[in-house]
Amino acid sequence: MSAVLEVVGLSGSIAGQQVVEDVSFTVPDRGITAVLGRNGVGKTSTLRSIMGLIDRRGEVTLAGERIDGLRTHRIVQRGVGYVPEDREVFSRLTVAENLQLAVRQKKPNWELVDSLFPDLVARRSQMAGTLSGGQQQMVSLARALVNDNRILLVDEPTKGLAPLIVEQVAAALAEAATTVPILLVEQNLEVVRQLAGDAVVLSGGRVVHTGSASAMLADDELTHRLLGVGVAPATGGAR
Numbered sequence: 001m002s003a004v005l006e007v008v009g010l011s012g013s014i015a016g017q018q019v020v021e022d023v024s025f026t027v028p029d030r031g032i033t034a035v036l037g038r039n040g041v042g043k044t045s046t047l048r049s050i051m052g053l054i055d056r057r058g059e060v061t062l063a064g065e066r067i068d069g070l071r072t073h074r075i076v077q078r079g080v081g082y083v084p085e086d087r088e089v090f091s092r093l094t095v096a097e098n099l100q101l102a103v104r105q106k107k108p109n110w111e112l113v114d115s116l117f118p119d120l121v122a123r124r125s126q127m128a129g130t131l132s133g134g135q136q137q138m139v140s141l142a143r144a145l146v147n148d149n150r151i152l153l154v155d156e157p158t159k160g161l162a163p164l165i166v167e168q169v170a171a172a173l174a175e176a177a178t179t180v181p182i183l184l185v186e187q188n189l190e191v192v193r194q195l196a197g198d199a200v201v202l203s204g205g206r207v208v209h210t211g212s213a214s215a216m217l218a219d220d221e222l223t224h225r226l227l228g229v230g231v232a233p234a235t236g237g238a239r
């Protein structure tokens with residue numbers, strides 16, 4: 001597998017404060033790569049740095065071409081789809097209008113979108129603001145998938161969703177990943193276990209671990225140390 005995205009020495013800052021520090025990793029051209037880490041370590045800011053949405057320095061190469069000097073809309077045009085954490089649907093537009101606004105190509109991928117999100121087909125005329133959180137997430141994902149992209153950056157798509165909806169979103173992501181590689185920020189480790197091939201773990205704005213997601217999650221001590229969750233390591237013998 002070759003890399004679709006290479007990030008080298010990426011730093012990002014917000015209001016003069018550095019929140020991404022010298023981050024380097026590669027995203028393979030297939031499957032789902034997870035970005036993990038505790039709250040506030042810079043996962044969202046890493047995606048926003050790649051998209052040129054915050055001040056950044058460093059190299060970002062998409063399919064062999066540098067994109068770190070480009071404005072956000074140019075990065076999108078090059079084929080980087082971005083599904084932000086807060087979904088950003090236009091609440092006073094219908095589902096159909098939300099999707100239509102995202103279209104950049106002559107033949108949008110309507111078949112793919114309709115097959116992934118049948119619920120949205122029935123709700124085409126519904127105002128997006130009246131959809132549930134899960135349905136809004138699906139609109140947000142559908143807007144990215146309606147175009148051919150080289151990679152999707154998806155930020156916490158299951159956040160705040162009920163377990164059944166989390167399963168639906170995870171299934172849609174798994175299916176979408178058969179058509180486009182995905183860089184996924186995700187806190188739900190069950191979803192990560194289910195979907196991710198590789199994992200990039202951040203701490204304090206820096207990469208502290210990269211490698212197989214399943215190998216990391218199978219190692220309780222490592223998972224606990226990196227993410228502060230899972231089974232705590234034993235602290236001495238029985239008393």
Ligand SMILES: Nc1ncnc2c1ncn2[C@@H]1O[C@H](COP(=O)(O)OP(=O)(O)OP(=O)(O)O)[C@@H](O)[C@H]1O
Pocket residue numbers: 014015019037038039040041042043044045046
């Ligand atoms: N608009 C902002 N203004 C000031 N500081 C910010 C802003 N957005 C993020 N930060 C800071 O940048 C750091 C990284 O935040 P970021 O949202 O990238 O982390 P994260 O890993 O995605 O967190 P979470 O898992 O809680 O979403 C944090 O210390 C955060 O407080």
